[in-house]
Amino acid sequence: MMKIWLVGMHGIVASTAITGAKAIERGLVDKTGLVSELEPFKDIERYVPFSFEFGGHEIRLLDGTAYDAALYHWKELHHFNGEILDGVKEDLEKIKAQKGTALNCGSGIEEFGEISTLEQDGLTLREIVERILDDLRKFKDDNTVVINVASTEPVAKYSEEYHGSLEGFERMIDENRREYVTASMLYAYAALKLGIPYGNFTPSAGSSIPALKELSLKNNVPHAGNDGKTGETLVKTTLAPMFSYRNLRILGWMSYNILGDYDGMVLNHQDNKESKVISKDSTLEKVLGYSPYTITDIKFFPSLYDNKIAFDFIHFQGFLGRKMKMHFIWDGIDAILAAPLVLDIARFLLFAKKKGIKGVVKEMAFFFKSPMETDVINTHRQYEQLISWFQQNL
Numbered sequence: 001m002m003k004i005w006l007v008g009m010h011g012i013v014a015s016t017a018i019t020g021a022k023a024i025e026r027g028l029v030d031k032t033g034l035v036s037e038l039e040p041f042k043d044i045e046r047y048v049p050f051s052f053e054f055g056g057h058e059i060r061l062l063d064g065t066a067y068d069a070a071l072y073h074w075k076e077l078h079h080f081n082g083e084i085l086d087g088v089k090e091d092l093e094k095i096k097a098q099k100g101t102a103l104n105c106g107s108g109i110e111e112f113g114e115i116s117t118l119e120q121d122g123l124t125l126r127e128i129v130e131r132i133l134d135d136l137r138k139f140k141d142d143n144t145v146v147i148n149v150a151s152t153e154p155v156a157k158y159s160e161e162y163h164g165s166l167e168g169f170e171r172m173i174d175e176n177r178r179e180y181v182t183a184s185m186l187y188a189y190a191a192l193k194l195g196i197p198y199g200n201f202t203p204s205a206g207s208s209i210p211a212l213k214e215l216s217l218k219n220n221v222p223h224a225g226n227d228g229k230t231g232e233t234l235v236k237t238t239l240a241p242m243f244s245y246r247n248l249r250i251l252g253w254m255s256y257n258i259l260g261d262y263d264g265m266v267l268n269h270q271d272n273k274e275s276k277v278i279s280k281d282s283t284l285e286k287v288l289g290y291s292p293y294t295i296t297d298i299k300f301f302p303s304l305y306d307n308k309i310a311f312d313f314i315h316f317q318g319f320l321g322r323k324m325k326m327h328f329i330w331d332g333i334d335a336i337l338a339a340p341l342v343l344d345i346a347r348f349l350l351f352a353k354k355k356g357i358k359g360v361v362k363e364m365a366f367f368f369k370s371p372m373e374t375d376v377i378n379t380h381r382q383y384e385q386l387i388s389w390f391q392q393n394l
């Protein structure tokens, strides 16, 4: 059995991942949506069988269980058959989150209203880190992975002194320089410190700073991120290569996204939104090798809840200078697209650990909008890369 620790355990992505995993284990639903269940990866079952235990950190609804959180989201969205939730109620009621930190998580999380964090208890940075480490130590075994599915943080201000090396990062903790750290860095630090693989499903900094990359290499731990590629960016990075293959020049690409729920509410705050827009916007240049004119925006649309609708307009030029247009509308349910990837990322990271792979697993770029340490953004190439990495390491 593998153990997944979810940072942001009461969010809709986390709740849906937990519900889905337990529903599959109980034979209530099939495995559609899981990449790790595709034919090229069938041998993963030998290393990471489909069986999960969950825990996590949260800053909300800490009196409730994973079932309460799942029920809350389900009542808003009805994003799957309610009988599935009834079928896993007993499993989810056993899962309780621990109190986390929300240091420098931006104004977006104020939307949650009542939150409960370790810093509110007056702890120093060192004490906060020790609490997170303790929670993980109590949960972990050799088959544990941490995945960050907490709200998107503002872009972290980079400090060479404190982020540039592991020594600097640990000095920052000891000197209580909390203005230089974000919660996602602390969770990533704790995971890597304990030798637990870490996946960052969000655009937040997580393990992407040099100090934590150094820690992952020192402790022989694999990690991957950033920002799950689930919707409009998935389509964009799959479609854009088609224009390249046919030597059609993209002149401009507008992507206008509207979404509801907490993710949308948090992303409606300029500081929190900036991380996401950078993450989405940088993809085209990397796929095409040049920068067309782009407009990328994300706006809160409360009644949609977890439906994310993207309106895309592509202006492109062909033979004899002729300009042409393409439009598409992506109408997805975010959590349904994201949840299986959370399980996939956790499984591939545990596989990597079992194979002695350390540092950034860039071959897992397929799962991310802003993959670390690679410029391979084309979804087709990423998929081939994932298959050959997996098969070579079997």
Ligand SMILES: NC(=O)c1ccc[n+]([C@@H]2O[C@H](COP(=O)([O-])OP(=O)(O)OC[C@H]3O[C@@H](n4cnc5c(N)ncnc54)[C@H](O)[C@@H]3O)[C@@H](O)[C@H]2O)c1
Binding pocket: 007, 008, 009, 010, 011, 012, 013, 014, 057, 058, 059, 060, 100, 101, 102, 103, 105, 109, 112, 148, 149, 150, 151, 152, 153, 183, 184, 201, 202, 203, 227, 228, 229, 230, 231, 261, 262, 263, 334, 335, 337, 338
């Ligand atoms: N849904 C998708 O398709 C998708 C795709 C890519 C990335 N993401 C990212 O995944 C994350 C989760 O998305 P969601 O739709 O589940 O959002 P959500 O708002 O439903 O859930 C986020 C959860 O994180 C908790 N949280 C916030 N800050 C925290 C902290 N510092 N420590 C612990 N818990 C914290 C919140 O209380 C909330 O329960 C977001 O950052 C989102 O941008 C989602």
